[in-house]
Structures are given as C-alpha cells and as structure tokens.
Amino acid sequence: MAEQIKVTRSDSFENVSKFSENSDTMMSGDAKLSSSEQYGAIQIVKSEEKHKFILDHEALERILLQDHIKDKHVVVVSVAGAFRKGKSFLLDFLLRYMNFTYIEEVPNGDWMGPNDVPLEGFSWRGGSERDTTGILMWSHVYLATLTTGEKAAVVLLDTQGTFDSESTVRDCATVFALSTMLSSIQIYNLSQNIQEDDLQHLQLFTEYGRLALADTGTKPFQRLQFLVRDWSFPYEADYGEEGGRKILERRLQISEKQHAELQSLREHIKSCFSEISCFLMPHPGLKVATNPKFDGRLKDIEPDFKESLSQLVPILLAPENLLLKEISGVQVKAKDLVQYFKSYLNLFSGDELPEPKSMLVATAEANNLSAVASAREMYSSLMDGVWGGNQPYLKMTQYLV
Known part of the structure; x- marks a missing residue:
C-alpha cells in the first residue's frame, strides 16, 4: 500500500503570484477567501527537494469547498507538456x-482585450529556466451555465513542465499522470510537431486505461487536446483545427510496417480517451521569443498567432464545449475532486511509479470514500430535519409507544 501523503499547512494564499481584476467578487460559506485575499495561482501540489510531491489539502479545500462551489459538477482544464513551451x-x-x-458575460465581444495591456494571471516569464513547479490551481472557480442550463464549476490547472534539468523521469511522469487523471480536458502542449516520444509519454495511461475499460466498460479519460505550438509546415497542414485533424490522423495511423509495440500504443491511446483532437498554432513572433521585457501585450504578438488563439480558446472553453469531469462514468462534483486529489497523491507518493492495477484500485477507493461522504452528509441533513435544534423534543412516553 502506498505511504500516506504528506500534508502541508496552507500558506499558499499568502503568496498569490498575480491577481485578476475581479477580486471583489463575493463568496459565501465557511470555506471562503477573506476580503484581503485576491485571486491568483495557488500551488496545491508541491515538489520537495527529494523528488516527493505533497498536497496542500488546506489550500485545495479552501478553493473547492466553498458553499456555492462544492456541490456543483466540475470541469477541469489542465495544460501539460515540456518546460519553457508557453503553458502558463x-x-x-x-x-x-x-x-x-x-x-463580465459578454458572449460575442472581443475577449482578447486591448493591445497595450500586460498579460496577467499564472506566473510566466521568458527565458530558458523553468518557472512553474508542481501543480497550480487558479483560486477563482468560474461558474458557467452549460447548454443544458446546469451551472458548472470550471477549474484551471497549470503544471510543472517536463524534462527540465531538475526533474527526474518519475517527476515528469507523476505530474503528467496526475493532471491527466484529474482533468476533463487535458491540453498536451507540444513544440513544432507530434513526435513518437510525445506519444510514448502516454504509455502509462494506456495500460491503466485498458484495465479500467475492462473493469467498468467506460473510457477512463475524456478529452485529449494536442496543441502544437510553432508549427512550421503550413504547406503540409494549415494552422488551426482542420490542419490539426489532418496531422493527428497521420500520427495515430496504424500500418503493417510499424512495430507491434507502436501499433499497440496507438490502439490503446484511441481506446483510452473519449475524444482526441489537435490544433496547430504558428510562432508568436520574435518579440515574444527574444525580448526579455516582453510582458504579454497583444501589440507585440504576430497577427496570425492572435488569429489562431481567437479560434482555439472558444473551442476549449465556450459553454457548448465545456466537458464535465467524469470518473468511471459518473460526473464529479467539486467536493469529490478533493478526495480524488488525495487518493491519487497517495498513489504516487512511493519511490516507484505505481502499477496500472494500483491506479485502478486508487480510483475505486476514491469512488467509495466520496460515496461514504455523500451518504454521511445526506444522513446528517435528514437527521437535522427531524432532530435539529428547531424541532420539538419527544416526550418520554412517546419513546414507549
């Protein structure tokens, strides 16, 4: 059995990286942010010196257990991929x-904003050294009305870049695994192309997915969005969704000439995700890549990159495209997501990567604990209705009837 996760006291809210302009939005409930705290990127999974990942469960609960959030079904959007490739x-x-x-609720306006305003939110910077470590969650959970009329809670995750000089292969696999298992939309951020090693990073999930598929009959993962940055071959495939579909078909194509292992990998990737798509983006321009003072202003970004960005983001986040998080075919509420974080961090707390079967057991355990918590909450609510402080007590003679 995996060792227990190490819990750290929540000091994350004292070190919010950058602020949104909407910090005066009111929140209700016991687990709310104080008026002095502003929205920002909160590190909920931290990387220790000895290559151990710890969960700041208190910070996680303060975000997800707010009264107006905790019972909403959740959409989890995560960005993962190599370091220094523009995820944040x-x-x-x-x-x-x-x-x-x-x-602001302006559905058809110019959401990209003015040309001369710096880009704020998750911490990012130019250069060759890594910036993000662990997993960060934006402290404001957005409420979005789906096409069904349901209000859902939308959570954004940023992840530590893979394959930097300070991370082990296990570190990279752990962060990628956690973000894939916890998200409903996983954006796989790649540079220039989809290469064979990019597909091989999904190997751990394909075996887990095969077991989960056999166990539950449902695909364990939902949407995998390949995002190819700095695409340099528009003469082969155009920028955007259609060009991405063309390249994805080529990369996932199975042929008789391929080694059996490569064929199996492609078959399992297709069987593990409910939806797989790809989007090709041009280079943002030399001012973005080489100017150390670049701060995200639109005026410094190439027009074709901005055009692609204006197409990509609604594909991911427009109400009709939001995807509720499901595990084992059951939609997950914000309060349930806390339990899945804890169970999956337990799973990856050992010195070795877990076996796919262990991943399946951890998911089942989290399902059970979430069901127990829901049953306890329902029982308490019903009993309060019968025996609560506003209810008259029973006389002794009534017990004897």
Missing part, C-alpha cells in the same frame, strides 16, 4: 476568456 502563457489567455465570458 496560454493559460493566461484562457483566464482572459473566462473573465470576459463568465464574469
């Missing part, structure tokens, strides 16, 4: 869209 930069444009669409 992308997420800040997702934040702009979310603020514009779900707070």
Whole structure:
C-alpha cells in the first residue's frame, strides 16, 4: 500500500503570484477567501527537494469547498507538456476568456482585450529556466451555465513542465499522470510537431486505461487536446483545427510496417480517451521569443498567432464545449475532486511509479470514500430535519409507544 501523503499547512494564499481584476467578487460559506485575499495561482501540489510531491489539502479545500462551489459538477482544464513551451502563457489567455465570458458575460465581444495591456494571471516569464513547479490551481472557480442550463464549476490547472534539468523521469511522469487523471480536458502542449516520444509519454495511461475499460466498460479519460505550438509546415497542414485533424490522423495511423509495440500504443491511446483532437498554432513572433521585457501585450504578438488563439480558446472553453469531469462514468462534483486529489497523491507518493492495477484500485477507493461522504452528509441533513435544534423534543412516553 502506498505511504500516506504528506500534508502541508496552507500558506499558499499568502503568496498569490498575480491577481485578476475581479477580486471583489463575493463568496459565501465557511470555506471562503477573506476580503484581503485576491485571486491568483495557488500551488496545491508541491515538489520537495527529494523528488516527493505533497498536497496542500488546506489550500485545495479552501478553493473547492466553498458553499456555492462544492456541490456543483466540475470541469477541469489542465495544460501539460515540456518546460519553457508557453503553458502558463496560454493559460493566461484562457483566464482572459473566462473573465470576459463568465464574469463580465459578454458572449460575442472581443475577449482578447486591448493591445497595450500586460498579460496577467499564472506566473510566466521568458527565458530558458523553468518557472512553474508542481501543480497550480487558479483560486477563482468560474461558474458557467452549460447548454443544458446546469451551472458548472470550471477549474484551471497549470503544471510543472517536463524534462527540465531538475526533474527526474518519475517527476515528469507523476505530474503528467496526475493532471491527466484529474482533468476533463487535458491540453498536451507540444513544440513544432507530434513526435513518437510525445506519444510514448502516454504509455502509462494506456495500460491503466485498458484495465479500467475492462473493469467498468467506460473510457477512463475524456478529452485529449494536442496543441502544437510553432508549427512550421503550413504547406503540409494549415494552422488551426482542420490542419490539426489532418496531422493527428497521420500520427495515430496504424500500418503493417510499424512495430507491434507502436501499433499497440496507438490502439490503446484511441481506446483510452473519449475524444482526441489537435490544433496547430504558428510562432508568436520574435518579440515574444527574444525580448526579455516582453510582458504579454497583444501589440507585440504576430497577427496570425492572435488569429489562431481567437479560434482555439472558444473551442476549449465556450459553454457548448465545456466537458464535465467524469470518473468511471459518473460526473464529479467539486467536493469529490478533493478526495480524488488525495487518493491519487497517495498513489504516487512511493519511490516507484505505481502499477496500472494500483491506479485502478486508487480510483475505486476514491469512488467509495466520496460515496461514504455523500451518504454521511445526506444522513446528517435528514437527521437535522427531524432532530435539529428547531424541532420539538419527544416526550418520554412517546419513546414507549
């Protein structure tokens, strides 16, 4: 059995990286942010010196257990991939869209904003050294009305970049695994192309997915969005969704010439995810790549990149495209997501990567604990209705009837 996760006291809210302009939005309930705290990126999974990951469960609960959030079904959007490839930069444009669409509620306006305003949100910077470590969650959970009329809670995650000089292979696999298992939309951020090693990083999940598929009859993962940055071959496939579909078909194609292992990998990837798509983006321009003072202003970004960005973000976050998180075919509420975080962090707390079968057991355990918590909450609510402080007590003679 995996060792217990190490819990850290929540000091994350004292070190919010950058602020949104909507910090005066009111929250209700016991687990709310104080008026002095502003929205920002909160590190909920931290990387220790000895390559151990710890969960700041208190910070996680303060975000997800707010009274107006905890019982809402959740959409979890995560960005993963190699370090220094613009994941946090992308997420800040997702934040702009979310603020514009779900707070300002201007559905058809220019969500990208003015040309001369710096980009704020998740911490990012230019250069060759890593910036993000562990897993960060944006402290504001957005409420979005789906096409069904249901209000859902939308959570944004940023992840530590893989394959930097300080991370082990296990570190990279752990962060990628956690974000894939916990998200409903996993954006796989790649540079220039989809290469064979990019597909091989999904190997751990394909075996888990095969077991889960056999156990529950449902695909364990939902949407995998390949996002190819700095696509340099528009003469082969155009920028955007259609070009991405063309390249994805080529990369996942199975042929007789391939080694059996490569064929199996492609078959399992297709069987593990409910939806797989790809989007090709151009290079944002030399000012973005080489100017150390670049701060995200639209005026410094190439027009074709901005055009692609304006197409990509609604594909991910428009109400009709939001995807509720499901595990074993059951939609997950915000309060349930806390338990899945704890169970999966337990799973990856050992010195070795877990066996796929262990991943299946951890999911079943989290399902059970979540069901127990829901049953206890329902029981307490019903009993309060019968025996609560506002109810008259029973006389002794009534017990004897």
